[in-house]
Amino acid sequence: MPQYSDDLFLGPAQTFMGTGLNQSESVFAGSITTTTLNVTSMLSGDPIQLGQYVSGTGITTGSYITAFGTGSGGIGTYTVSASSSATGAITIYASGDAYLGDPAPMDLGVGPLGRVYVWDCIPQTLQTANIAASQTASASGAVTLTAGTSAKSVINASGVTVIQLNTPRALQINTSTTARTITISGYDYFGQPMTEAITVATAGTAKSGKKAFYQIASATINGSATAVTIGTTDILGLPVRAIDAGYVVKVGWNNTLAQDAGTFVAADMTTPATSTTGDVRGTYTPSSASDGIKRLVMAIAIPAIGCGPNATRVGALGVTQA
Numbered sequence: 144m145p146q147y148s149d150d151l152f153l154g155p156a157q158t159f160m161g162t163g164l165n166q167s168e169s170v171f172a173g174s175i176t177t178t179t180l181n182v183t184s185m186l187s188g189d190p191i192q193l194g195q196y197v198s199g200t201g202i203t204t205g206s207y208i209t210a211f212g213t214g215s216g217g218i219g220t221y222t223v224s225a226s227s228s229a230t231g232a233i234t235i236y237a238s239g240d241a242y243l244g245d246p247a248p249m250d251l252g253v254g255p256l257g258r259v260y261v262w263d264c265i266p267q268t269l270q271t272a273n274i275a276a277s278q279t280a281s282a283s284g285a286v287t288l289t290a291g292t293s294a295k296s297v298i299n300a301s302g303v304t305v306i307q308l309n310t311p312r313a314l315q316i317n318t319s320t321t322a323r324t325i326t327i328s329g330y331d332y333f334g335q336p337m338t339e340a341i342t343v344a345t346a347g348t349a350k351s352g353k354k355a356f357y358q359i360a361s362a363t364i365n366g367s368a369t370a371v372t373i374g375t376t377d378i379l380g381l382p383v384r385a386i387d388a389g390y391v392v393k394v395g396w397n398n399t400l401a402q403d404a405g406t407f408v409a410a411d412m413t414t415p416a417t418s419t420t421g422d423v424r425g426t427y428t429p430s431s432a433s434d435g436i437k438r439l440v441m442a443i444a445i446p447a448i449g450c451g452p453n454a455t456r457v458g459a460l461g462v463t464q465a
Contacts, residue, residue: 168188168189168236168237168238168239169185169187169188169189169190169191169195169217169236169237169238170185170186170187170188170234170235170236170237171183171184171185171186171191171217171234171235171236171237172184172186172232172233172234172235173232173233173235174229174231174232174233175199175201175202175223175227175229175233175235176227176229177226177227177228178222178223178224178225178226178227179212179220179221179222179223180197180208180220180221180222180223180235181219181220182214182217182218182219182220182221182235183218183232184218185217185218186234188237189217190217191208191217191221191237192208192237192240193208193209193210193211193242194207194208194240194241194242194243195207195208195237195238195239195240195241196237196238196239196240196241197223197235197236197237198235198236198238199229199233199234199235199236200229200233200234201227201228201229201230201233202223202227202229202233202235203225203226203227205224205225206223206224206225206227207223207224207241208221208222208223208224208237209222209223209224210222224241256447256451257444257445257446257447257449257450257451258444258445258449258450259392259442259443259444259445260382260383260442260443260444260445261440261441261442261443262381262382262383262439262440262441262442262443263438263439263440263441264309264310264379264438264439265309265435265436265437265438265439266309266310266312266377266379266429266433266435266437266439267292267293267308267309267310267433267434267435268292268293268432268433268434268435269312269315269374269375269376269377269432269433270291270292270293270294270374270375271315271317271349271372271374272291272372272373272374273290273291273292273293273294273374273375274288274289274290274291274294274306274314274359274362274373274374274375275287275288275289275362275371275372275373275374276289276291276372277319277370277371277372278370278371278372279368279369279370279371280323280364280366280367280368280369280371281367281368282367283363283364283365283366283367284363284364285361285362285363286325286362286363286364286371286373288306288359288361288362288373289306290306291374293308293309293375293435294306294307294308294375295307297358299330299334299358300334301330301334303360304360305329305330305358305359305360306358306359307357307358308356308357308358308359308375310357310379310380311331311332311355311356311357311379311380311382312355312356312375312376312377312378312379312380313351313352313353313354313355313356313375313376313378313380313422313426314327314339314341314351314352314356314359314373314374314375314376315349315350315351315352315373315374315375315376316341316343316349316350316352316371316372316373317343317347317348317349317350317371317372317374318343318346318347318369318370318371319346319347319369319370319371320346320347320368320369320370321346321366321368321369322342322343322344322345322346323342323343323364323365323366323369323371324340324341324342324343324364324365325340325341325342325343325362325363325364325365325371325373326338326339326340326341326362326363326365326418327339327340327341327352327356327359327361327362327373328359328360328361328362329356329357329358329359329360329361330356330357330358330360331355331356331357331380331423331464332355332357332380332382333460335463335464336464337354337356337464337465338418338465339352339353339354339356339418339419340418340419346369349374351376351378352376352378353378353408353411353420353421353422353426354380354421354422354423355378355379355380355381355422355424355426356380357380359373376428377428377429377432377433378408378426378427378428379426379427379428379429379439380422380424380425380426381410381422381424381425381426381427381441381443382424382443383424383443383445383449383459383460384410384423384424384425384449384457384458384459384460384461385407385409385410385424385425385443386409386410386412386425387409388407388409389444390443390444390445390446391407391427391441391442391443391444392442392443392444393440393441393442394427394439394440394441394442395438395439395440395441396429396430396431396437396438396439396440397429397431397437397438398437398438403429403430404430405427405428405429405430406427406428407425407426407427408421408422408425408426408427409425410422410423410424410425410461411423411425411461411462412461412462413462414462415462415463415465416462416463416464416465417465418465420465422461423460423461423462423463423464424460424461425461427439427441445459446458
């Protein structure tokens with residue numbers, strides 16, 4: 144799953160909010176008699192504000208400004224909340240805001256933070272029969288697979304001979320004369336075994352699957368007496384789980400700055416997954432046909448459950464494939 148050496152977890156840790164971070168935020172010279180504060184000059188900082196705490200020699204702890212008197216720009220008289228007994232000229236410090244309850248202690252922090260995953264691929268032109276060339280099934284059973292354009296035959300890490308695509312994508316099935324169900328078995332981009340049953344309801348009309356296959360190991364048909372082909376679609380499989388379109392930060396397609404108006408399908412969180420449920424991470428179909436030249440650059444927000452210190456495989460990669 145996506146993990147990073149500098150994952151951030153900002154909490155729990157005490158912090159403060161408001162304007163009272165610096166207890167000598169503003170400094171003045173003046174004097175105080177009971178609840179009347181007389182400011183004669185501003186030494187540093189900003190003018191005094193209502194609610195601002197004031198301190199200094201002889202000023203009662205916790206005193207704050209309750210009213211303005213004469214003067215402007217910080218010079219003048221003010222009324223403070225508590226009586227004080229300072230004598231002579233004093234240095235006055237102003238900070239914080241009593242009306243805001245400042246500084247306000249907080250011990251929750253902001254919790255684990257997420258990341259943005261940048262997915263960059265150039266999908267090849269879809270092919271209608273690059274996984275299984277047209278063949279007539281004489282009985283229920285296996286369909287012969289042959290790697291065609293934009294596909295190649297490889298032996299995967301499990302020692303299985305498979306047809307591998309350049310990027311994970313859903314498949315399309317066509318049967319010429321009779322409605323049939325084709326069951327595809329293979330692997331996703333992370334090597335998880337997966338199966339999908341795709342039913343062609345109308346003979347002669349291609350049916351697209353919902354799951355993004357990276358490698359195809361086998362295909363079977365549930366009947367005979369029809370020609371069948373298996374190819375690819377432009378329904379591309381996301382590399383990380385996205386359960387809502389709001390997690391799609393940006394989709395760039397074909398070197399265009401504007402957001403691409405393609406079709407996003409959220410991850411199917413059905414547990415357990417089956418041969419007829421959707422893709423466990425989600426899919427995206429660009430607004431125009433792939434051609435092996437157009438580049439897809441997709442920024443996907445990953446929440447903390449997918450990449451933070453408490454990330455899970457399901458949070459990052461979706462439920463277990465079926």
